[in-house]
Amino acid sequence: MGCSRGPGNGKIPVTVEKVFVQEKQADLSLSARLEPAAKATYTFPMEVKIDAVPVRLGEMVPQENTLFELDELDLSLKMAGLKAKRQEIRAGLDKNKYFLENRDRLLEEGKIDQVQYDALEMEVKKTEAEWDHLNAEVSLIENQTNEAVVRAPFTGIVSTLQAAAGTRIPAGETIVTLVQINPIHVTFLLPAEEAPGITTDMPVQVKVEGFGEQAFSAPIVFISPEINTADKTLEVKAALSNETYVLRGGLNAEVYFTSRRPRKILSIPRRAVITEAEKKSVFLIRQNKAWPVRIYTRETTDPSDMVEVLEGLKESDLVVVEGQEKLSAGAEVNLWR
Numbered sequence: 001m002g003c004s005r006g007p008g009n010g011k012i013p014v015t016v017e018k019v020f021v022q023e024k025q026a027d028l029s030l031s032a033r034l035e036p037a038a039k040a041t042y043t044f045p046m047e048v049k050i051d052a053v054p055v056r057l058g059e060m061v062p063q064e065n066t067l068f069e070l071d072e073l074d075l076s077l078k079m080a081g082l083k084a085k086r087q088e089i090r091a092g093l094d095k096n097k098y099f100l101e102n103r104d105r106l107l108e109e110g111k112i113d114q115v116q117y118d119a120l121e122m123e124v125k126k127t128e129a130e131w132d133h134l135n136a137e138v139s140l141i142e143n144q145t146n147e148a149v150v151r152a153p154f155t156g157i158v159s160t161l162q163a164a165a166g167t168r169i170p171a172g173e174t175i176v177t178l179v180q181i182n183p184i185h186v187t188f189l190l191p192a193e194e195a196p197g198i199t200t201d202m203p204v205q206v207k208v209e210g211f212g213e214q215a216f217s218a219p220i221v222f223i224s225p226e227i228n229t230a231d232k233t234l235e236v237k238a239a240l241s242n243e244t245y246v247l248r249g250g251l252n253a254e255v256y257f258t259s260r261r262p263r264k265i266l267s268i269p270r271r272a273v274i275t276e277a278e279k280k281s282v283f284l285i286r287q288n289k290a291w292p293v294r295i296y297t298r299e300t301t302d303p304s305d306m307v308e309v310l311e312g313l314k315e316s317d318l319v320v321v322e323g324q325e326k327l328s329a330g331a332e333v334n335l336w337r
Contacts, residue, residue, distance in 0.1 A: 011334040014323035016285055020267040021315050025258050032188035032253040036179035040153055046171045049074040050163045057161040061152045067176050070148040079141045086134045093127040100124050156180040182242040186218055188255050189233040197261030204238050204257040216240055266313050267306040272321045283320040283327050290327045
């Protein structure tokens with residue numbers, strides 16, 4: 001488009017251009033965080049005694065190597081005690097059930113009083129609960145005895161170790177935590193509208209804090225099937241090879257990739273953009289008058305003089321590319337169409 005060079009009529013001559021529209025695959029950059037690809041934490045629902053711990057804190061443990069061993073003698077003694085107590089509870093339960101089933105006759109015969117009569121049903125329920133609890137404990141001890149030697153489910157690093165040979169570990173307390181960091185996961189949140197543009201096995205580029213501009217390639221291994229309704233994002237994980245174990249969980253990172261979803265991109269000439277106090281705007285022409293509109297842009301690696309506009313413009317807009325320094329809101333302009 002050109003500008004009008006007509007006679008002076010109080011109108012300001014300007015050059016305008018239409019917003020340039022094209023469909024292309026967008027380059028995305030998202031904040032990310034490194035996390036272990038897998039984590040195994042070992043606790044027990046009852047106190048256990050440790051017989052051996054052949055690993056050290058921070059050590060790399062190959063898959064199937066021993067992490068720790070439970071004291072089998074201690075487990076056997078616990079089992080014997082539980083079984084003896086279970087026999088005692090069983091006898092009491094049988095007795096109380098007999099009394100409950102025959103309580104009317106026993107009351108008539110004076111073998112139980114009214115207080116005992118009224119309490120029998122509750123007593124049976126209480127004893128049944130004790131019986132069930134003991135059976136559960138016996139099953140736990142049996143399982144622990146069968147798995148007294150605990151082995152690494154994957155090759156990983158010992159990140160927590162709170163046991164030594166001969167120590168007793170209270171119920172619920174962590175004994176060992178093993179984390180897998182080769183590969184290490186790069187976790188990031190993807191805007192839901194970008195979900196159609198990625199697939200599993202699709203590679204992304206990763207830059208990690210502390211590693212300068214070095215870029216690592218990592219394939220996507222997980223795309224969450226659920227969208228977080230609060231911020232309209234979904235979790236994505238990429239698996240980054242870490243054979244030298246220099247990358248650790250908790251490091252911040254940046255993920256870069258080109259979306260496979262084509263989308264409309266609005267662009268305008270760079271010279272149309274007015275920047276003041278880090279805010280960007282352009283003049284739009286509406287009914288032969290100029291109006292300033294704030295815009296939000298995205299810098300790209302494209303060497304052209306075009307700027308992508310993320311927000312603020314429509315496809316049908318006309319923007320001033322020359323003469324905007326003379327304009328104010330509502331100024332009348334001359335256009336040459």
